[in-house]
Amino acid sequence: MKKRVFSGIQPTGDIHIGNYLGAIQHWAASQSEFDNIFCVVDLHAITVPQEPAVLKVKTREVAGLLFAAGIDPEQSVIFVQSHIEAHAELTWILNCFTPMGWMRRMTQFKEKSLKQKAEVSVGLFDYPVLMAADILLYNTDAVPVGEDQKQHVELTRDVAQRFNAIYGETFRVPAVVIPEVGARIMGLEDPTQKMSKSESSGQTIYLLDSPDDIRAKFMRATTDSLREVRFDEARPGICNLLVIYELFTGLGRTDIEARFERKGYADLKRELTEVVVAGLGPLQARYRELTADPSHIDSLLAEGAAKIRPVAEKTLALVKERVGLG
Numbered sequence: 001m002k003k004r005v006f007s008g009i010q011p012t013g014d015i016h017i018g019n020y021l022g023a024i025q026h027w028a029a030s031q032s033e034f035d036n037i038f039c040v041v042d043l044h045a046i047t048v049p050q051e052p053a054v055l056k057v058k059t060r061e062v063a064g065l066l067f068a069a070g071i072d073p074e075q076s077v078i079f080v081q082s083h084i085e086a087h088a089e090l091t092w093i094l095n096c097f098t099p100m101g102w103m104r105r106m107t108q109f110k111e112k113s114l115k116q117k118a119e120v121s122v123g124l125f126d127y128p129v130l131m132a133a134d135i136l137l138y139n140t141d142a143v144p145v146g147e148d149q150k151q152h153v154e155l156t157r158d159v160a161q162r163f164n165a166i167y168g169e170t171f172r173v174p175a176v177v178i179p180e181v182g183a184r185i186m187g188l189e190d191p192t193q194k195m196s197k198s199e200s201s202g203q204t205i206y207l208l209d210s211p212d213d214i215r216a217k218f219m220r221a222t223t224d225s226l227r228e229v230r231f232d233e234a235r236p237g238i239c240n241l242l243v244i245y246e247l248f249t250g251l252g253r254t255d256i257e258a259r260f261e262r263k264g265y266a267d268l269k270r271e272l273t274e275v276v277v278a279g280l281g282p283l284q285a286r287y288r289e290l291t292a293d294p295s296h297i298d299s300l301l302a303e304g305a306a307k308i309r310p311v312a313e314k315t316l317a318l319v320k321e322r323v324g325l326g
């Protein structure tokens with residue numbers, strides 16, 4: 001029996017190379033080893049205001065990008081969260097077993113709510129419990145995510161263990177899997193902030209950026225006043241560019257430093273542009289092919305949901321039985 005992998009991505013903003021290097025690339029690379037489920041989390045997206053028509057377009061776009069990045073519908077399921085009602089229903093039940101104190105510790109909520117102030121919804125606060133429901137519905141063994149989602153997966157483990165302690169073995173307790181390199185790709189203009197969908201476009205290389213955009217953004221990327229091209233965490237700008245170079249080329253750090261021994265930052269930026277443009281080219285071409293007929297993505301998503309709905313319903317039925325509902 002293969003181990004079950006579950007992970008998710010929000011259909012908000014544009015998908016960027018942080019999402020790709022921290023998560024999507026790993027999902028695609030290891031899919032033959034596991035039994036995989038990847039979810040486009042539109043219920044999470046509405047925890048902050050969304051334009052309805054845009055949300056629909058983005059949901060399909062993100063799914064298209066996952067397929068284009070090499071996730072194969074023969075080996076992995078991709079589905080849309082709101083297509084399976086059990087996610088919302090299990091969230092309610094788990095809410096009743098999740099202490100407020102645990103939720104108040106969630107750093108992502110603290111950061112997001114600072115930005116949103118009075119607009120903050122109950123949904124945004126509850127976001128990690130919806131994530132726990134996503135993961136626990138499918139008897140997940142491993143959750144591959146970037147660094148920023150680690151705390152949420154740890155909360156999921158705590159919620160599962162607490163429920164199991166009260167009602168007996170019900171949920172499988174998942175492990176969080178964080179890549180050794182690339183778990184936190186930083187922004188280009190401000191390399192002390194993580195690259196994120198909600199930041200300005202100069203901070204972020206999007207998967208669908210044109211070669212000209214990619215070049216312009218790397219050339220403007222913030223570095224420092226030193227000269228040596230080295231993996232040095234004390235120099236976040238140059239270190240981040242080198243990590244991106246490392247992940248797109250697959251070269252070792254010593255080889256990379258040797259390659260730039262007598263070269264400067266401008267050379268690194270030029271070569272980095274070349275490898276990223278070449279790396280994203282095939283993905284962009286596949287994306288254009290796949291989306292030429294939007295109904296194709298819709299039917300893959302419908303098939304995905306149909307395939308795994310019984311797993312979610314079985315878990316939910318067991319949970320309701322345990323709790324005494326129905």
Ligand code: TYM
Nearest residue numbers: 007008009010018019022023041131145146183184185195
């Ligand atoms: P989301 O949509 O913000 O991001 C999708 C994935 O990309 C990773 N990521 C990054 N990795 C490296 N560097 C970055 N700068 C960077 N930015 C984002 C994220 O860690 C994530 O793995 N709450 C989740 C979606 C979700 C989920 C789930 C994930 C919902 N339910 C269940 C796992 C399991 C989110 O908003 O990801």
